[in-house]
Amino acid sequence: MLRRIIAHIRKELLLLVRDRAGLALLYVMPIVLVSIMAVVQDAPFRDFADKQVKVLFRDLDGGVVGEKVRAGMDIAGSFTITDAGTLNEAEIKEEVRKGHHQVAVIVPAGASKVLLDRSAHAMDGLFGQITGDSVAPIEPDSAFVRMIVDPTVKHAFRELSRGALIRILAGLSSEQLLVDMHARMEAITGDTLEPLKLMAPFIGVDQRLAAGETSGVLIASDSTQHNVPAWTIFAMFFTVVMLAGNMVKERNSGCMARLLTMPGGVAERILGRAVAYLFICVTQLGVLLAMGHWVLPVWGLPALVLGPAKDLALLLLAAVFISGAATSFGVLVGSFARTQQQSAILGSSVVVIMSAIGGIWVPLYIMPQGMQMIGRFSPLNWSMEAFNVILLRQGDLGELVLYLLPLAGFSVLCLAITVVAERIASSN
Amino acid sequence: MSVPVIRVKGLVKHYRNADAPAVNGMDLEVMPGEFLGLLGPNGAGKTTIISIITGVRQPTSGTVSIQGIPITRDAHEVHRIIGYVPQDIALYEALTARENLTFFGELLGLSGQRLRRRADELLERTGLLARAGERVKDWSGGMKRRLNLIVALLHEPAILFLDEPTVGIDVQSRAAIWELLHEINATGTTVVYTSHHLEEAERLCSRVVIIDNGRAVGEVSDPQAHKGHLEETFLRMTGRGLRD
Numbered sequence: 001m002l003r004r005i006i007a008h009i010r011k012e013l014l015l016l017v018r019d020r021a022g023l024a025l026l027y028v029m030p031i032v033l034v035s036i037m038a039v040v041q042d043a044p045f046r047d048f049a050d051k052q053v054k055v056l057f058r059d060l061d062g063g064v065v066g067e068k069v070r071a072g073m074d075i076a077g078s079f080t081i082t083d084a085g086t087l088n089e090a091e092i093k094e095e096v097r098k099g100h101h102q103v104a105v106i107v108p109a110g111a112s113k114v115l116l117d118r119s120a121h122a123m124d125g126l127f128g129q130i131t132g133d134s135v136a137p138i139e140p141d142s143a144f145v146r147m148i149v150d151p152t153v154k155h156a157f158r159e160l161s162r163g164a165l166i167r168i169l170a171g172l173s174s175e176q177l178l179v180d181m182h183a184r185m186e187a188i189t190g191d192t193l194e195p196l197k198l199m200a201p202f203i204g205v206d207q208r209l210a211a212g213e214t215s216g217v218l219i220a221s222d223s224t225q226h227n228v229p230a231w232t233i234f235a236m237f238f239t240v241v242m243l244a245g246n247m248v249k250e251r252n253s254g255c256m257a258r259l260l261t262m263p264g265g266v267a268e269r270i271l272g273r274a275v276a277y278l279f280i281c282v283t284q285l286g287v288l289l290a291m292g293h294w295v296l297p298v299w300g301l302p303a304l305v306l307g308p309a310k311d312l313a314l315l316l317l318a319a320v321f322i323s324g325a326a327t328s329f330g331v332l333v334g335s336f337a338r339t340q341q342q343s344a345i346l347g348s349s350v351v352v353i354m355s356a357i358g359g360i361w362v363p364l365y366i367m368p369q370g371m372q373m374i375g376r377f378s379p380l381n382w383s384m385e386a387f388n389v390i391l392l393r394q395g396d397l398g399e400l401v402l403y404l405l406p407l408a409g410f411s412v413l414c415l416a417i418t419v420v421a422e423r424i425a426s427s428n
Numbered sequence: 429m430s431v432p433v434i435r436v437k438g439l440v441k442h443y444r445n446a447d448a449p450a451v452n453g454m455d456l457e458v459m460p461g462e463f464l465g466l467l468g469p470n471g472a473g474k475t476t477i478i479s480i481i482t483g484v485r486q487p488t489s490g491t492v493s494i495q496g497i498p499i500t501r502d503a504h505e506v507h508r509i510i511g512y513v514p515q516d517i518a519l520y521e522a523l524t525a526r527e528n529l530t531f532f533g534e535l536l537g538l539s540g541q542r543l544r545r546r547a548d549e550l551l552e553r554t555g556l557l558a559r560a561g562e563r564v565k566d567w568s569g570g571m572k573r574r575l576n577l578i579v580a581l582l583h584e585p586a587i588l589f590l591d592e593p594t595v596g597i598d599v600q601s602r603a604a605i606w607e608l609l610h611e612i613n614a615t616g617t618t619v620v621y622t623s624h625h626l627e628e629a630e631r632l633c634s635r636v637v638i639i640d641n642g643r644a645v646g647e648v649s650d651p652q653a654h655k656g657h658l659e660e661t662f663l664r665m666t667g668r669g670l671r672d
Contacts, residue, residue: 003534003539004534004535006534007530007531007534007535010531011520011523011527011531014522014523014527015520015522015523018522018523018563019522250520253516253517253518253519253520253521254514254515254516254517254518255518255519255520257479257484257512257514257516257518258512258514258518258532258579258580259535260482260483260484261482261483261484261507261510261511261512261589262507262532262535262536263504263507263508263535263536263537264504264535265504
């Protein structure tokens with residue numbers, strides 16, 4: 001029996017090796033996909049940490065507000081700022097509309113005066129209660145920094161710009177209030193007080209990753225950490241096209257009829273195929289992990305962070321289950337398809353759909369709630385989560401099993417349907 | 429008194445969605461060492477009968493036993509003693525002839541030197557040895573037919589089934605196949621084959637069973653003794669109406 005299984009494995013591998021177009025599909029396509037998608041998604045994955053948003057800046061104020069807003073946006077690090085020179089608001093709007101800049105920020109004339117007036121008015125109100133001085137009943141006008149946004153710009157970019165401006169302006173107002181308060185205190189006491197020291201925020205934000213360190217590096221999801229495992233899974237499942245195609249060819253050529261008259265049963269044939277395709281999937285994993293680790297950094301992308309030997313062993317284990325699911329699905333498609341065209345179209349379409357809803361193209365968490373629910377039933381999502389447990393969450397075998405079990409269940413279901421369908425076909 | 433090596437009783441096969449059964453109460457007994465031809469017009473049920481006897485398809489009803497072993501009970505054991513040459517070129521075209529023989533030979537329980545020697549012997553016998561390292565897809569139809577045949581002979585089966593083994597090949601290849609079939613039959617192998625070629629059946633077979641509408645409608649023993657009369661008998665039994 002073992003000899004027959006080995007014969008099937010060798011035959012499958014020979015068929016795969018002899019098919020150059022198929023090999024390109026199995027190895028070159030995922031390399032190209034990982035490269036393109038990692039580059040394309042690099043910017044969005046950086047969470048706008050780099051200077052991503054192109055801002056056209058116009059300072060009509062010429063005072064402290066214009067100066068501080070410009071400086072604050074520079075320090076924020078998320079913006080590439082271009083001075084609008086003497087462009088008027090209409091011209092600035094047109095520049096943004098044409099997409100030359102994603103956001104324009106116009107600091108209105110007199111903004112600094114408004115800042116000073118509003119702060120002084122607030123101080124009058126506060127200190128008037130001590131000195132008994134009367135306070136002007138009418139509150140000075142507010143000023144508004146205008147933000148003009150390219151209609152094609154994503155909501156996240158808009159919110160990033162707006163949030164930065166609100167933060168800068170709030171800081172500016174607080175700072176002015178403190179300066180004014182200091183001056184009033186000096187006026188009341190007649191003393192020269194120590195200059196007010198503007199300190200760091202009393203309560204700040206300390207961001208940490210829930211995952212531990214891997215090889216001394218804190219890893220978070222970035223373009224590489226997402227795309228390398230994602231497209232590796234896609235490539236592993238795409239073996240369905242080859243496997244199902246070879247099955248159809250085998251059946252239509254009469255080889256299957258010959259096999260049915262030889263010793264050995266369906267289990268040996270499936271096992272032979274599964275082991276051959278496991279070999280393909282593991283080599284795909286090796287090639288793509290190596291690419292993520294060594295090649296992508298050469299192109300300026302983050303390197304794939306691989307864990308210790310324990311993690312690599314878990315990756316191999318996950319690959320076995322993913323490969324098993326892909327092979328079983330391939331066997332199912334191969335047993336239902338009547339022609340190679342049918343198997344290619346059916347296999348590739350279903351894999352593309354399952355990958356799209358399963359969080360391969362973009363992470364599941366940024367999809368709408370309904371899609372997230374559907375996506376959780378995709379074997380490619382279980383595969384992705386299994387890889388995330390190992391590569392990002394530094395989880396253990398116990399956590400990994402939660403995703404490996406559904407993959408095993410999916411494999412069993414596919415094989416059971418295949419066996420029943422083939423029995424029905426044989427008896428018909 | 430010898431016992432039949434193949435026994436078919438009341439065989440019926442009704443395909444789903446088909447109006448009439450493809451095999452309709454077929455009875456057949458084949459004695460050891462016979463060279464039996466199953467002749468019949470298109471759609472007579474020849475391929476279905478062979479498919480059921482060899483275990484490729486399940487019958488709707490009826491029984492088949494090979495050397496006393498019911499095919500439905502122990503197909504694995506039956507498959508060790510039979511060889512089957514399908515009507516199609518049942519080979520992996522991306523593999524070389526030797527790789528095909530190695531693969532099928534290993535499934536048939538051969539290995540190592542024994543397998544290599546047997547493959548070489550058959551390749552030599554059919555004039556294919558010099559090109560055994562070439563991929564089958566680059567071969568002519570006749571070469572493929574010869575290889576298609578010798579795959580089924582690797583394990584020296586006691587019973588050989590052939591479904592239209594000489595369809596669409598050149599005269600030389602057909603002659604080589606006839607010669608080889610004669611040889612293996614002479615060594616005691618029982619041969620059962622289907623064909624349209626009456627002349628071929630006359631030359632090769634020790635007995636011919638004529639099939640129509642899924643059952644045996646007649647039989648000719650020792651067709652070589654009635655040379656030239658098989659066609660007349662065939663038309664008398666199956667009619668002159670054209671078949672789809």
